[in-house]
Amino acid sequence: MARSKPSSSKKQPKRGVDFKKIKRKIGRKLPPPKNATNTEIKSKAIILPEQSVASERAGLAVSKKGLTLKELLQQTSHHNAKVRRDALTGIRDLVLKYPAELTLHKLAIIEKLRERISDEDKVVRETLYQLLKLVIFPALKKDVPGSLISLMMAYIFNGMTHLATDIRLMAFKFFDLVVQHYPSSFFMYAEKVLQNYEDILRKNHIYLQDRSKLKNALVGLVRCLSLLPCNRRTVDPSYGKNTETQGSLHAYELEVPKEHTDFSSIIKRLEDILPILVNCFQDFIPLVHPMSSLDAQSFDCMLYLLRSIDLSVKFFLYGIDKHQTDFGVTKPTYNEKDMPVWGEIATPVFLRKFLEVFPLNQLHNTSGKDEDKFFILNIEITEIFLHSNEWIFTSAILMERFLEFIENLLSGKIRFNSRSGKALQEKHLTSLLPFIPRLVSLVANTWKSRLLQAFTMAFKDCKPESTLNLAFLSAIEEMLLPSKRQGILLLDASEPEILDHQITWIRELPVLLVRLGDTLSSLSKVILHLLLRLGQYAPMNSSLAWEYDIMQHTLGEFYSMCLDDGSILYGPFMKLPKDCQELSVCCLYYFSSLDSLLLRSLVYCCLCDNLEPSVLFRIIDVLHSAYKIGHLQLVDLISFFVTLVARWKVLPGRLYTHVENAKKISNRETFKAITGAVCSCLRQMGDDALIFQIVQRVILDEIPLNPPIDNLCGMLRLLVILDSRPTKLSEQSIIILSNSISEYLIDAASYIPENGDEVTDSNQISICQYYLVPCFFLFDRSDKLLNLVLDLMGSSIGEDNSSLACNHDTQHTLDLSSRIVAVVSILLYMHQDIKIRRRLSSCKGEITRILQKMRLQSSNEMGNTLEERHKIQFSFDRLKIAAGQLNCWDADELKIISLFE
């Protein structure tokens, strides 16, 4: 630069000044040329049609740090562990904020995340675990993506065979997580997974020095094994199976068997694992030393080991059972050659050795907490023992030890010390109780009685609301009744001691039922089912059947109880759901002679408004059936029926067409249906004459109590149905009946349509007929009754108001004029009926008397308003015309009547 300067200065003087040199300073902006176009664009805003996705993220789902999903996923494979971890937490934030992102990109996310399963960094793995556990799996639960699982599994298996122990263990944890959320995935990879478990457990000295790690691995194993099928001894018998779903009967079934059928590979693996587990457990035995106390980690490990052993034993058993049932019933059962598949040969040896350790130290008294731990372990071992009992021949000494333990457990000699112990104990007892029946049937006699003793005591002490009851009940059912599958009795009831226990259980059942009330209807249902089965299956004339019969005394309380002051205390029956009610009603059928006390408490229930009509009809049905096979006395049944008809409360209500009275209508209809049901039962009983005598006697006892009109009507119907023509009613009963019928008719008259010509409500006519027809039948069959009734009606008109005032019955409070109107309308109604008209013509004397009375009343001015007198006069005329139509008046009598006018 320095050199060029002089040269330029040299040149310049040579030239002439052709061009004016413009001197410019460096760094100075040129002024724009004069002819320059102004290219400057000015605008207030720039609007672009679209934005770049990569750069602009204002509208995108971003994590807290402002990173998008794509970036986060890229960062998960960053070489820096910290970045990777941050990315994972970022994904977590993002997914929590925008759940839609996850469902959209689940495949991409999983594909990227799975690479982190075998990440070297512990923290990263842990974060991934949390991410999957808390966010991703719960969110994806709905649509189970099979492809996703297989995506993950490849990396999980990779992790399981990784050299680093930590990664290996973590892979098991991941698998556990997958199984937790998608249990079916276990069966797809069972063989491989079990092999991996086997490997790691075999080398547990190397890898699993740390107890917590072992524990983690075992938790997963337990979970996997619990998915294996086993013989579920369900505590709750599945009574109410739903069969309604079946559409057509002959259709081809499309469902494929759901069970995974190919278990042979799993069996082989399990056979390998089982000895390893046993070995593992035996490694822990030295820890159970008198001096040292058991730390929590080892305890957990031991517990999980035991659980896995238990589960695999159960699985083997299931296999054996299935194998047997597959080959039909006729095949001899224990044929060893047929089933080497199910791991029978290898396992017992290990198990026998393992069971030898059984009573885990009981000798010394360590602290309470430890004792509990040993207790739990012992229970677990016992469970394994009981499971395997069926196919392992055990030595007598060992057997003794176990039995003693079970007995102590039942009788509560061993207890938990800690506070939560009670619940724990119940839980463990429920798992042991299902074995008791089989155990009792197999062991020697001395043990049998000891076990039964303990069992009975425990059952008696059990609180009604306890969950243990279900287990107890199913055990009792098994010991009382012939089993459903085999049809043989487990226990021999002829031994007095066993019988004693059985009787104790049976006696306890109704008590339990009453104490339960309506709090646990499911449990009540189970009890009722047991009672029903007992009634059905107890051998005839045995002591069990006898005991069942005795039970009805205590069962009365279940329905209702009459207290000393006459009020009624309803039992749990009224509040239980309908299926329970029906079950309990069915139980009644099997009592070989139904007690009248029980019937009484039953009738109180029937009369209660709250009882559903269908249950009521069921009771009528069942009692009638019980009568048919001779379980019920005729007199008892009839008095039950009559009481029902006489006392059942029909809600009063006259306006039938009104909407708000819909309930009342149904009520009356129900009563009609009850009467109908009772009638048909009475007619089917056989000898009508005899039954009529009994019914008549019972009804005559009821009638003086002045039952409401509906009930009276029902009773009259019962009589009419059984009666024949001429009537079989006795003199005395006719007199009693006539009394009530005359009042009944006056009441019923209010339902007679006002004017025969008018088209009135058909409903009302039918009601009117419903009330009057039974009377007409009676009149038709007995002239005497008709005479008496007419007489009484006549005299009721003639009576003074004052004399009636003392009688506060509703019937009598009708004022005189309306009574007269009622009587007349009844007579007219009777007149319309051809049969009764013939009858009426023979009692002209009574009608004349009525006419005279009316004449008298209409002329009697005191106490009657003009309107009333008019009413009476009108009725009088109507009756007179009708009487004239009867053609029975001779000239003299007509004259007498007209004299009054």
Added chain:
Amino acid sequence: MEVVIASSPVDAGIGCWDLHSGAEQLRYRSCTSTPHGLACVGQRFLVSSQLRDSSSSSGTILYWSWNKPQVEVKSFPAEPIHPLISNSDGTYIIGGGSSGAIYFWEVASGRLLKRWHAHYRAATCLFLSDDESLLVSGAEDGCIRVWSLFMVFDDIGMEMAKHPYEYSFSEHTLRVTDVVSGYGGCNAIIVSASEDRTCKVWSLSRGKLLRSIDFPSIIDAVALDPGEHVFYAGARDGKIYIAALNAESTPSNIYGKHIIGSLSDNSKGVTCLAFSMDGILLVSGSEDGTIRVWDAKTRNIVRIFRLAKGPINNVLVVRRPLYSNFQTSANSHASLSRRHVPLLPPPLSKYVNSTDEIVDSGAITVPQTPSSDIMDAPYLSSHVLTKQISELQQQSSAATGMEVDRLKLDCKRSLEMVQKWKEMFADLHKFCVDELLGNDQTQTQ
């Protein structure tokens, strides 16, 4: 001739009507039948178990032949028999006792072949599947059991099996009133009715409940439509309900799910149902003593018969051989011969006989069909068989004797041969030795 026969628990005899003409036939006297206690044995005669007061411990079973109104044979089983059925050939009679036992008699000899404890309570109904291999029994305790008749007679198999029955259904809570089975042998469905107001449909092949139908009243009788599209259920309220078996029923039924209609004549309770042979006419017996014949297709009453005032509890439709013809023509000579040869088999025995007696008689006694009166003697195949066996044994012993003789001869001959060979060998040996020695001697010499 297709006839309807009906009986009643009160003594009204057994009524018999021609189904198609409606003409009443002979009425058989003095019968008070139990529910399901009337059967026709192989179209040859009628049999009915009788109601008796509980005082007498034994029951009664009566026989009537077609052409005589009087009871011909009386038997007294060990306990009252309630339901009674016979197989279609009339070889066996099966009865259910009040203790829950089932009795199995052979008709021709009257022997009680088997008695087994089937239920905990009295049996109420029995039904044979259409191939007559399975017996379905219902009882008062609500239990229905399916028995294989092969298994029942297989003592060894019974001991081996876990339970003697094929299936035991205990879903009914009260007395089972009727059971019928469809076509298809062991693959059929069975329909049962109970006093718990339900009818249940079961599968015999799978042994499980297929459907449970609630009715408005107790069902006392069930009859299956021959096409098994529907079944008819006679209820105590006097209606015969029609319940669908196949189709998905429309929800707007007035009676309840699966019930598609009813036949009703305002009668008292329907106690029994039977289908005619052609499957069109449905015969129902009612509490009011009448028997109604319905056309199942049009749902109308075709005919009404009247038996008595009392209830009816059994109705059967059976084919009756035309005896009237036979009677008139053969009366003159047949009546004499029949006096010697009783037409009906001997009464049923009370107890299972000892075994040695069974060995004596044949294994199976085929009943006489009415048409084959010529073959008077029953064909006892087992005798022939035993004879053949013994003959065979004798024959075989003779044959072996001959064989032994022949073998002995052979043996002797071979021994002689051996002797001959031995001699030849000795000669040869001697010759050889002589030869060798001779050579030596010549050399030495």
